[in-house]
Structure formats: C-alpha cells, structure tokens
Amino acid sequence: MTADILRIENLGVTFSTETGEVAAVREVSLRVGPGETLALVGESGSGKSTVALAAMGLLPGTARATGHAVVGGTDVIGATEADLAGLRGRTASMVFQEPATALDPLTRIGAQIAEVIRNHRPVTAKEAAGEAVELLRRVGIPDPGTRASAFPFQLSGGQRQRVVIAMAIANAPSLLIADEPTTALDVTVQAEILDLLRSLAADFDTGVLLVTHNMGVVADFADRVAVMLQGEIVETGPVEQVLLRPTHEYTKRLLGAVPRLAVAEPGADSRRTEGDRAAADPVVELRDVSVRFGRGRRAVRALDGVSLTVGAGETVGLVGESGSGKSTAARVALGLVPPSSGSVSLFGADLGRTRGRARRALLAGVGVVLQDPVASLDARMSVAECVAEPLRVHRRGMPASERRTRVGDALELVRLPRALAHRGPRELSGGQRQRVSLARALVLEPRLLVADEPTSALDVSVQQSVLEVIAGLQGELGFACLFVSHDLAVVQQFAQHVVVLRAGRIEEEGSTATTLLHPRTDYTRRLIAAVPVPDPVLQRRRRAERRAATGVTA
Amino acid sequence: MDTLLYLTRRVLQSLAVILIVTVVVFCLLHALPGGPARGILGPQATAQQIAQFDHEQGLDRSLPVQYLYYLRTLLHGDLGTSYTLNEAVSRLIEQRLPKTLVLTVLSALAGLALAIPLGMWQAVRRNKPVDYVITTLSFVAYSTPVYFLGLVLVLVFTQLLPWFPSQAPQGDTLGQVLSQPNALVLPVVAGAASMVAVFSRYMRAATLENLSEDYVRTARAGGSRPRAILWRHVFRNSLTPVVAMLGYYVPVLFGGALVVEQLFNYPGMGLLFWSAAQSSDYPVLLGCVLVISVATVVGTLLADIVQRIVDPRVKAGRS
Numbered sequence: 001m002t003a004d005i006l007r008i009e010n011l012g013v014t015f016s017t018e019t020g021e022v023a024a025v026r027e028v029s030l031r032v033g034p035g036e037t038l039a040l041v042g043e044s045g046s047g048k049s050t051v052a053l054a055a056m057g058l059l060p061g062t063a064r065a066t067g068h069a070v071v072g073g074t075d076v077i078g079a080t081e082a083d084l085a086g087l088r089g090r091t092a093s094m095v096f097q098e099p100a101t102a103l104d105p106l107t108r109i110g111a112q113i114a115e116v117i118r119n120h121r122p123v124t125a126k127e128a129a130g131e132a133v134e135l136l137r138r139v140g141i142p143d144p145g146t147r148a149s150a151f152p153f154q155l156s157g158g159q160r161q162r163v164v165i166a167m168a169i170a171n172a173p174s175l176l177i178a179d180e181p182t183t184a185l186d187v188t189v190q191a192e193i194l195d196l197l198r199s200l201a202a203d204f205d206t207g208v209l210l211v212t213h214n215m216g217v218v219a220d221f222a223d224r225v226a227v228m229l230q231g232e233i234v235e236t237g238p239v240e241q242v243l244l245r246p247t248h249e250y251t252k253r254l255l256g257a258v259p260r261l262a263v264a265e266p267g268a269d270s271r272r273t274e275g276d277r278a279a280a281d282p283v284v285e286l287r288d289v290s291v292r293f294g295r296g297r298r299a300v301r302a303l304d305g306v307s308l309t310v311g312a313g314e315t316v317g318l319v320g321e322s323g324s325g326k327s328t329a330a331r332v333a334l335g336l337v338p339p340s341s342g343s344v345s346l347f348g349a350d351l352g353r354t355r356g357r358a359r360r361a362l363l364a365g366v367g368v369v370l371q372d373p374v375a376s377l378d379a380r381m382s383v384a385e386c387v388a389e390p391l392r393v394h395r396r397g398m399p400a401s402e403r404r405t406r407v408g409d410a411l412e413l414v415r416l417p418r419a420l421a422h423r424g425p426r427e428l429s430g431g432q433r434q435r436v437s438l439a440r441a442l443v444l445e446p447r448l449l450v451a452d453e454p455t456s457a458l459d460v461s462v463q464q465s466v467l468e469v470i471a472g473l474q475g476e477l478g479f480a481c482l483f484v485s486h487d488l489a490v491v492q493q494f495a496q497h498v499v500v501l502r503a504g505r506i507e508e509e510g511s512t513a514t515t516l517l518h519p520r521t522d523y524t525r526r527l528i529a530a531v532p533v534p535d536p537v538l539q540r541r542r543r544a545e546r547r548a549a550t551g552v553t554a
Numbered sequence: 555m556d557t558l559l560y561l562t563r564r565v566l567q568s569l570a571v572i573l574i575v576t577v578v579v580f581c582l583l584h585a586l587p588g589g590p591a592r593g594i595l596g597p598q599a600t601a602q603q604i605a606q607f608d609h610e611q612g613l614d615r616s617l618p619v620q621y622l623y624y625l626r627t628l629l630h631g632d633l634g635t636s637y638t639l640n641e642a643v644s645r646l647i648e649q650r651l652p653k654t655l656v657l658t659v660l661s662a663l664a665g666l667a668l669a670i671p672l673g674m675w676q677a678v679r680r681n682k683p684v685d686y687v688i689t690t691l692s693f694v695a696y697s698t699p700v701y702f703l704g705l706v707l708v709l710v711f712t713q714l715l716p717w718f719p720s721q722a723p724q725g726d727t728l729g730q731v732l733s734q735p736n737a738l739v740l741p742v743v744a745g746a747a748s749m750v751a752v753f754s755r756y757m758r759a760a761t762l763e764n765l766s767e768d769y770v771r772t773a774r775a776g777g778s779r780p781r782a783i784l785w786r787h788v789f790r791n792s793l794t795p796v797v798a799m800l801g802y803y804v805p806v807l808f809g810g811a812l813v814v815e816q817l818f819n820y821p822g823m824g825l826l827f828w829s830a831a832q833s834s835d836y837p838v839l840l841g842c843v844l845v846i847s848v849a850t851v852v853g854t855l856l857a858d859i860v861q862r863i864v865d866p867r868v869k870a871g872r873s
Contacts, residue, residue: 106864112773
C-alpha cells in the first residue's frame with residue numbers, strides 16, 4: 001500500500017476564549033490513503049470541523065494546534081504561511097458547507113477557478129481561463145463557456161457548490177477535505193454532488209476526508225468512519241462495521257437517534273391501499289390558495305392552487321425541496337401571508353374576512369415554532385419573558401401571579417427545569433432553546449401548532465428529544481399540527497398525513513405510511529430515492545437503482 | 555432591470571428631491587425675522603422705503619405666489635439678482651462654483667486616497683499598535699473643528715515652517731488657481747482631514763467584515779497569498795459600502811468648504827453663502843442651497859451608478 005496522503009497524529013487544538021483555554025480536539029489520530037474516503041462524524045461541537053481546518057492549516061488565529069497533521073509529506077502544524085499556501089489548492093483542497101457564501105460575490109466564477117490554477121502553475125491567464133471552462137464542464141455546469149463569466153449570485157446553490165468543487169480539483173490534489181459539502185443542499189442535489197465527488201475522487205485516486213453529521217451520506221460515500229465525541233475519536237473502522245455493528249455506546253446512541261426512512265424493498269410489491277382519512281372537524285383549511293410575490297413579469301408564484309386541511313389532533317407533514325412553497329403555505333395558515341386568491345379558514349372562520357380583535361382572538365389559537373432557535377428568541381429577554389409574551393399580548397387582564405404559574409407550567413410541559421426561567425436564551429443549548437420556543441407556542445393552549453423545520457438546526461439526538469416532546473404533548477393536549485420539513489424520514493415518523501409540494505403546487509398527498517412507501521408520482525419517487533439511508537449495504541443498492549432510473553452512467 | 559429605465563427613474567426621483575428642497579428652504583428663509591429690506595436698506599430706512607422695496611422685489615405677495623414666481627424664473631436659468639452685490643445670482647455661482655469644486659474634489663480625492671489604504675492597513679493589523687495609533691489620530695482629526703485645524707496648519711506650515719503660503723491661490727479663472735498648486739496644499743489638507751478620519755473608519759469596518767467572510771477562507775484554501783486575497787477580493791468587496799457613503803458626504807464637504815474658504819481667503823461658494831446669510835440675501839442663499847442640494851443629489855446618484863457598475867448584484871435587483 002502506498003503512503004497515506006493524510007496522517008494525523010495526536011492532534012490537539014485549543015481555542016483561547018474570554019473564559020480561558022478550551023480544548024476542542026484532543027489526541028486525534030487518523031489517516032487517509034490514496035483513493036480512500038474517511039468519514040469523520042459527530043454532533044455539533046464534537047470538533048470534527050476543527051480537525052478538517054487544522055489539516056488545511058486554516059484554523060482561526062485564536063486556535064493553537066499541537067501534534068502532527070502530515071499532508072503529502074509536509075507537517076501542516078507549525079508550517080509557515082508561505083509553505084501552507086503552496087500546499088493548499090495543490091496537494092490538498094477543501095470544499096465547504098455553505099455554497100452561498102463560499103465564493104467572492106464580485107468575481108466571475110471562471111476567474112475564481114483560474115486564480116487557483118495560477119496560484120500553483122505557471123500558465124498564462126488565457127490558458128487558465130480555458131482550463132477553468134474545462135473544469136466547469138467536468139463538474140457538470142451546462143454551457144460552461146458562457147457560464148464561466150457568470151457571477152456567483154446567478155447560479156443555484158448546487159451549481160455554486162459545483163464551482164467550489166471545480167476550484168478544489170483544479171490542480172488535481174491528492175487530498176480532498178469536504179466539510180459538510182451537501183448539508184445546505186436539497187436531497188436530490190445532494191445525491192448529484194455526492195455522485196460528482198465520488199467520480200472525481202476515483203478519477204484522480206484522491207483521498208477524501210469527509211466531515212458530516214449525516215449518517216446517510218456516510219453510508220453512501222465512505223470507506224471508513226471515525227466517530228468523534230467531545231474532541232476525541234471514540235470509534236473507528238470500516239463503514240459496514242461502524243454503521244451496522246457499532247461497538248461504542250455513543251455510536252450506538254447516535255445511530256439509534258437517526259430517523260430512518262422506511263423504504264419499500266427494491267422490487268417489492270408497490271400497490272397501495274388508501275385508508276379513509278378522518279378529516280372531520282378541520283382546524284385549518286386552505287382552499288385553492290395561490291400566493292404571488294411581486295408584480296408583472298417578475299412575479300413569483302410561490303403557491304398555485306393549494307388546498308389542504310389539518311384535522312383536530314392530526315399531524316400533517318408538508319414536504320418539498322427549497323422553493324417548493326412549503327414555508328409559504330405554513331405562513332398562509334398563520335395569517336402572515338395573505339393569499340392572492342383562494343381562502344383560508346381557521347377554526348371554521350374565514351381568516352381573510354376577520355379583522356381586528358376577532359382576528360387576533362382567532363390567531364391566539366395558533367402556536368408557532370420556527371427553524372432557527374437562536375434567531376427566533378429575543379436575546380434581551382429572559383426565558384420567562386419569552387414564554388410570557390403571548391400571555392401579555394392575548395390575555396391582558398391576567399394577573400402576574402397567574403402568568404408566572406402558567407409560564408412555569410409551560411416550561412414543565414416541555415421538560416425544561418423551572419430554574420431556567422431567569423436565564424437568557426443565549427445561555428441555553430440549541431435543543432433547550434427550541435423547547436423554549438415550543439413552550440411559548442403552547443402557553444396559550446393552541447388548537448393548532450405550526451412547526452416550520454423545528455428540528456433542522458439541531459443534532460439528531462436533540463432532534464429526537466424535541467420531536468418526542470411535541471408528539472407527547474400532542475397526545476396530551478390534542479392540538480393539530482402542521483409540520484413543515486425537508487426531512488422525509490422525520491415526516492414519516494411524525495406525521496399521519498403528508499402533502500408533497502413542488503414549485504408551489506401539490507404533487508401528491510395521502511397517508512404518510514402509503515405515500516412515502518409507494519409514491520404515485522415520479523417526483524416523489526425521485527425525492528425518496530435521493531435520500532441516503534444510513535445502511536451502507538442497502539444504500540449501495542439504492543444508489544445503483546437511482547442511477548439506473550435517472551440514466552446516470554458515471 | 556433595464557439600465558435606461560433605471561437611470562430615468564433615478565433622475566426623476568432626484569429632480570423631485572431638488573424641488574422639495576427648494577420649497578423647504580424657501581419657506582425657512584421667509585420665516586426668518588428681519589427680512590431683506592431692513593438688512594439692505596439699513597436701520598435708517600423708513601417704513602415707506604421698506605414697503606416700496608418689498609413691493610419692487612415682490613415680497614408683499616403671498617408666499618406660494620412668490621415661490622411659483624421664483625420657480626418660473628428658475629426654469630429660465632434665472633436665479634434672480636442679489637440684493638447686495640447687484641449681480642445675477644447665476645453669474646455669481648458661475649464665478650464661484652468652479653473654485654469650490656476644485657477645493658472639494660481635490661479634498662475628496664486626497665482624503666479617499668489616504669483613507670482607503672489606511673483603513674485596510676488597520677484592518678489587517680487589527681488590535682496592533684498601528685491600528686490603535688491610526689484610530690486615535692482619526693478621532694482627533696474627526697473631533698477637531700475645521701477652523702481650529704486650519705489655524706494650526708497655518709501657524710505650523712506658514713509661520714514656524716514657512717513651507718506654504720497662508721493664502722489660497724488668488725485669481726478668478728481655474729487656470730490661475732491650478733497654476734499655484736503650492737498654495738492649494740493647506741486648504742486641501744484642512745478640507746480632507748475629517749474625510750480621512752471618517753472614511754478610514756468605514757474602510758476599516760468594511761475590510762474587517764470582509765476578511766471574516768467565507769470566500770476569503772475559500773481563496774486561502776485554494777492557495778492564494780494573503781496580499782493577493784486582500785487586493786483581489788477583499789478590496790473590491792469593501793469598497794462598495796464605502797462608495798455608497800460618498801454621496802451622502804457631499805454636503806459635509808461643502809460645509810467644510812465654507813470654513814476653509816473663509817480661513818484661506820478663497821472666494822468660492824462657501825464665502826458667498828456666508829456673506830449672503832449675514833445680509834439676508836435671499837436669492838443668493840436660495841441659489842447656494844440649490845447648488846449644494848443638486849451636488850448632493852448628483853453625488854448620491856453617481857454613487858448609486860458606480861455601485862451598480864462595481865456590484866453586479868445591484869443591477870439584478872438583489873441585496
């Protein structure tokens with residue numbers, strides 16, 4: 001076997017913060033051989049991204065690294081900036097998580113790729129520009145000659161990620177470090193990007209260090225896996241062994257918390273039986289709702305003739321890719337976006353015709369939990385004030401003592417200790433914050449809960465506990481729930497009825513059990529096929545099937 | 555959006571703004587006590603003389619009528635006649651404006667030429683001695699009144715070190731003014747000081763923000779050297795918000811010119827404005843305000859257009 005392209009030995013990274021030194025990574029050792037993919041997995045704060053940045057010598061100035069990180073024979077730890085610049089983009093390259101911000105917004109994409117080429121090879125500007133076009137073609141950008149002069153904002157998220165990848169492979173590096181390369185992308189785009197990375201790595205015999213939290217991506221891509229917990233590697237081994245027969249307690253717990261998309265066995269009987277849906281007593285009903293943003297030719301049709309109902313005690317999942325209109329539909333139900341046509345009825349009253357106090361009383365019956373637990377709580381308010389706010393607005397006459405009791409009760413409902421009431425949201429973890437949001441949503445005892453990607457920003461283990469709390473409370477309090485998510489596995493677990501949106505229209509709907517197992521439309525089928533499942537053996541079969549279906553030959 | 559459509563819309567908006575400015579200033583000036591007659595005819599004038607002056611100048615008619623009358627003559631390029639200098643306002647502005655433009659444009663260019671590299675240097679050397687020194691100097695420069703700074707400059711560089719003349723270039727034509735570059739140095743420095751202070755702060759903040767952007771990390775990961783990243787990527791991205799501020803800075807520059815012209819005996823718009831304000835010379839005051847507001851609006855318009863050229867996202871209507 002040839003020498004490892006990346007060898008990390010006893011890597012330690014500490015950050016100096018205002019409260020002292022914090023050890024982010026301790027005693028990490030790993031290696032990546034040519035043509036091999038090592039997945040580094042773990043939850044947020046486990047130090048996996050820090051390891052990746054340390055291997056590129058890209059740690060921020062507040063970090064101090066010890067140990068060795070040898071890339072192609074050069075130890076990155078302690079190397080000069082000039083040595084590192086000679087290494088980066090040539091021997092080792094990196095693909096980042098956020099394609100929206102990874103490119104210079106004012107520089108044409110061709111020029112950004114050419115810059116990486118000319119950093120390392122003495123070619124003329126013209127030759128570099130030609131190579132950039134060739135690279136764009138390679139990463140699957142259509143009409144690369146014209147697109148090379150496009151600015152990043154003119155590309156979609158997936159295309160931008162392809163450009164970042166083109167920059168990364170411009171000098172045929174022997175090591176590619178990919179830090180959550182598909183986390184910000186839709187599943188179908190994720191599948192394409194993973195296919196692309198896989199074929200490029202195979203072409204160049206590139207070693208890949210893949211940092212991810214997504215076990216499905218690991219199963220799809222990795223040869224070996226290293227699991228990180230609190231800065232240390234707790235388990236490492238071949239992908240089948242770690243994902244199917246984990247030995248460490250933490251790995252078992254982590255894998256146990258991953259929501260698994262139940263899929264029909266390949267080639268299994270795909271007939272579906274549709275049970276009757278008890279749609280009596282709809283809590284919220286959208287009838288033929290269309291929403292247009294903007295005017296004239298530039299108008300965007302966010303929703304187009306969407307009808308859906310959520311019955312009492314029922315959970316309806318709204319799924320679809322970004323831009324499909326699922327969040328807009330949730331906002332229409334919340335009365336935040338007026339429909340351009342069609343009508344919304346909430347608790348039997350027409351929301352569009354209710355004004356003033358009656359409208360407010362109606363909306364007091366709706367609770368909402370949003371995606372970002374940091375942004376959706378006012379950092380200047382204490383937890384108690386956050387939760388009490390709906391009471392102050394909608395129950396003005398309520399005495400302060402009763403309000404306090406209600407706030408305490410609400411915190412207890414979401415299983416948060418009352419002692420947290422006087423803390424600020426910043427002092428809480430992401431999962432705790434999201435439970436504060438939930439307590440705030442439930443303090444008025446709503447009949448409808450609208451949850452827009454409530455767990456997308458959370459780690460899987462935290463996601464599980466938040467979902468359990470919501471489900472438990474729904475059984476107890478009997479509210480209806482409109483649940484928006486891009487994660488089909490979560491929806492499958494959580495919702496009884498599912499509505500699949502595509503470009504503002506309902507693609508199909510039905511009971512979750514049958515719709516997600518035996519979808520009727522090609523779109524839903526493609527969507528489901530693109531979700532990687534955290535079982536390497538099954539995922540390999542699914543990938544082969546998906547490629548056969550979409551006609552990919554690479 | 556279509557560039558032509560955009561330009562038409564922005565120019566129309568600008569005209570509307572200028573019109574509103576003339577209305578506001580016209581009302582404000584007429585609300586001042588004393589009135590021009592008393593100022594021009596002196597304290598000895600009788601009530602009858604004042605009434606006759608008011609009648610001749612149309613000052614006895616209602617305000618809206620006076621304003622419309624003013625606007626009509628304005629559209630003919632006629633800004634009225636000065637009460638005190640016995641000359642057409644347009645002629646006065648014609649004489650004075652180029653001199654002030656020379657002063658302000660040179661101050662602005664010198665100020666930016668210094669402020670932009672300084673701000674970037676500070677950002678790169680953040681929280682190092684250089685940064686602290688420049689920050690301190692910026693605050694000193696920003697909080698020092700222009701007249702005081704000007705006096706210090708005159709004292710140091712004409713008396714203690716007789717390097718420059720204490721008077722700005724004299725003479726009426728642009729050629730004469732520009733033929734004495736030595737005499738322009740001190741006025742330009744006095745005018746540029748606060749500009750350097752303010753814009754180096756903007757540039758420092760913008761550069762710092764951009765240095766922490768993801769695209770800088772991407773460029774580093776591609777093997778680009780820090781200096782190349784700074785000039786090829788960070789510089790341009792930091793410049794856009796600074797350019798946007800430039801338009802709003804035009805009135806400040808004119809305000810500075812008012813003091814600088816006084817101090818260095820340089821008869822431009824500033825001096826004209828100053829003496830007109832003292833003698834309640836309405837037509838001249840309105841003319842000056844009009845010129846300054848047009849300059850501000852044009853400055854903002856130019857800043858917007860430059861931004862549209864520099865940042866392709868603006869043209870596409872995205873933020």
